[in-house]
Amino acid sequence: MADQDIEQAVSSAIEEAPPRNFRETVDLAINLRDLDLDDPSNRVDTGVVLPEGTGQETSIVVFAEGETALRAEDAADDVLDGDDLEELGDDDDEAKDLADETDFFIAEQNMMQDIGRYLGTVLGPRGKMPEPLDPDDDVVEVVNRMKNTVQLRSRDRRTFHTRVGAEDMAAESIADNIDVILRRLHAELEKGPLNIDSVFVKTTMGPAVEVA
Numbered sequence: 112m113a114d115q116d117i118e119q120a121v122s123s124a125i126e127e128a129p130p131r132n133f134r135e136t137v138d139l140a141i142n143l144r145d146l147d148l149d150d151p152s153n154r155v156d157t158g159v160v161l162p163e164g165t166g167q168e169t170s171i172v173v174f175a176e177g178e179t180a181l182r183a184e185d186a187a188d189d190v191l192d193g194d195d196l197e198e199l200g201d202d203d204d205e206a207k208d209l210a211d212e213t214d215f216f217i218a219e220q221n222m223m224q225d226i227g228r229y230l231g232t233v234l235g236p237r238g239k240m241p242e243p244l245d246p247d248d249d250v251v252e253v254v255n256r257m258k259n260t261v262q263l264r265s266r267d268r269r270t271f272h273t274r275v276g277a278e279d280m281a282a283e284s285i286a287d288n289i290d291v292i293l294r295r296l297h298a299e300l301e302k303g304p305l306n307i308d309s310v311f312v313k314t315t316m317g318p319a320v321e322v323a
Contacts, residue, residue, distance in 0.1 A: 118286035120312050120322045125278055128317025135315040136167060137276040137285050139292065139322075141263075144308035146301065148267045155265040156238065159273075159295050160256055163284035166277030169258045172209065174218035174226060174241060179250050186254040187217070193225065200229030210234055215257045216241035217250070238264050263292065269308075278314050285312075289322065 121137070128135065146153045173183040173190045183190045191199075199206045210233050218226055218241035226234070226241060234240050242257065244250060265271040273292065276285035289312065300306035311319040 114286070114290065117289050117322055118282050120320045121282040121285045121289070124312045124314060124317055124320040125282065127320070128278065128314040131316055135278045135317070136274050137278060137280070137312065137314055138272050139275045139289060140270060140272050140311040140313065140319065141265075141296070142270045142308040142310070143265060143300075143306055144269070146269075146306055148265065148269065153301065154267065155263050155271065155296065155299070157263050157295065157299060158257075158260045159263060159292055160260050161275070161288040162259075162291055163276065163280065163288050164259045165261060165274055166280045166285075167274065169214045169260070170212060171215050171217065171254050171257050172213045173244075173250060173254065174216065174222050175244070175250065176219070176222075179219055179244070183217075183250045183254065186251045188213070193222065196222070196225055196229055203233070206230055206233045210237050210239055213239070215239070215260065215262075217244055217253055217257065218242070219244050220246065238262065261292075263296070275312070 124137065148154055171187045173187040174196060175183055175190060176192045180190045180192060199209065216234065216239055220243045223241065223243055242253065244253060261273045263273050275288045275292065293310070296307060297303045310322040312322050313319040
């Protein structure tokens with residue numbers, strides 16, 4: 112159950128947003144402090160499963176072959192095999208388009224080396240190297256989990272953003288998502304809450320409201 116102050120901030124952000132002719136996302140802006148972000152070990156880079164979902168479609172591509180590929184077809188947006196991977200390696204523009212259009216990649220463990228060879232220079236800088244799939248993992252379960260996942264990634268910037276829901280979700284549900292994200296940051300940052308300067312919630316085009 113999220114803090115009432117978080118829920119109130121979410122409600123205010125949604126209520127104060129001017130009407131738009133599209134469904135807006137709800138985003139969180141996190142400002143860090145007292146961290147040397149030039150040191151990669153201090154940067155935030157972690158995936159968080161949102162308990163209430165992202166409120167948006169999440170695009171997932173699976174690299175797999177055989178039975179795993181067949182099982183993935185109904186769950187993922189696309190399934191690519193070794194031949195597809197090799198073709199992408201020869202077409203830089205297509206590889207970049209795929210990387211930009213896809214939220215998460217999942218790959219069978221035995222394909223990871225080839226993915227690094229063919230697509231490492233495209234996926235690596237975008238922070239989109241695939242989640243490895245172990246032989247005993249259920250690919251459908253992994254895809255469904257990733258559909259509710261957001262990536263927290265600060266890189267070397269003090270301020271970074273992440274999606275926490277959509278404007279037509281209940282404020283309580285979005286607040287629960289924010290609570291999970293803040294708890295993860297408190298656990299992972301060197302000084303916990305002391306490394307967070309401020310947190311704001313806003314719709315895509317709406318005003319930012321500080322989360323107490």
